[in-house]
Amino acid sequence: MKHVIACIDESRMANAVTQYATWSAKQLQTPLTLFHVLDEMRYPVNSDMTGNIGLGSRESLLEELAELDERRNKIALEHGHHLLEAAKNQAEEMGAEDVHVRQRHGDLAESLTALEDNLRLLVIGLHGAQTCDSDRLGHQIETIVRNIHRPILAVPPEYHAPTNVMLAFDGSDVSRKGVKMLAESPLFVGMPIHVVMVGAATADATASVEAAVSHLQEFRHKVSYEIRAGDVESTLHDIQQERNIDMLVMGAYSHSKLRQLFMGSTTSRVLSRSQIPVLLLR
CATH class of the missing domain: 3.40.50.620 (HUPs)
Known part of the structure; x- marks a missing residue:
């Protein structure tokens, strides 16, 4: 299991x-x-001190260092x-x-x-x-x-039992996997779900988000959604603050605008400023 x-x-x-x-x-x-x-x-399981001992040092020093290392590991x-x-x-x-x-x-x-x-x-x-x-x-x-x-x-360092969740959705395979997980997983039973797409509200984007919402509603989730233009990092943070979101779900390494979140400094900024748990999907 x-x-x-x-x-x-x-x-x-x-x-x-x-x-x-x-x-x-x-x-x-x-x-x-x-x-x-x-x-x-x-x-280290087996520490070799010989490289740290100069010529002429007493053999007993090696033994003392080995004993010290062993005691340190036991502690x-x-x-x-x-x-x-x-x-x-x-x-x-x-x-x-x-x-x-x-x-x-x-x-x-x-x-x-x-x-x-x-x-x-x-x-x-x-x-x-x-x-x-x-x-x-x-x-x-x-x-x-x-x-x-x-x-x-x-x-984050402080625990708060999650009561709602936000999904960062971009239409990729990973984010669709996130929709399926949110819909079917016992982890999110009874939680309201807010689906967010960062970008332009084109017809394709709207259709993609609405399909995700429809799938979640089939599993009796209470779902809301929005499409908002802006920088991914700051937009997700703003929405989280506005709606008092308890947990963020997002995909890692998706081939889309969200990909930047997991390719260097942007990832660090998103996670380091987060005060809520972030569920990363692969």
């Missing part, structure tokens, strides 16, 4: 990630896995265990019934790729341990989005 997987680290993002992941797992009625990765650069493992147990307790207090914990050494993106076959939804923080108190994104977000071909929910 596929799991919701939540990336837990030592930052204050861990609480919100756990809460959004628990909400998602309950909505989807699927198991929840809380996942912590010890960065192999900070905590990191124990710390990760406590992080996961705290997150598990929090998830169970929120009503999650099937919660797993998992910890491993390695690179985060590579570790997640190895779990992709068992992944239904990945939940990550918009900010990492080193960026949580700034507007900068976590340094691994772009790599993860490019490597993982499953829906990714990138969440």
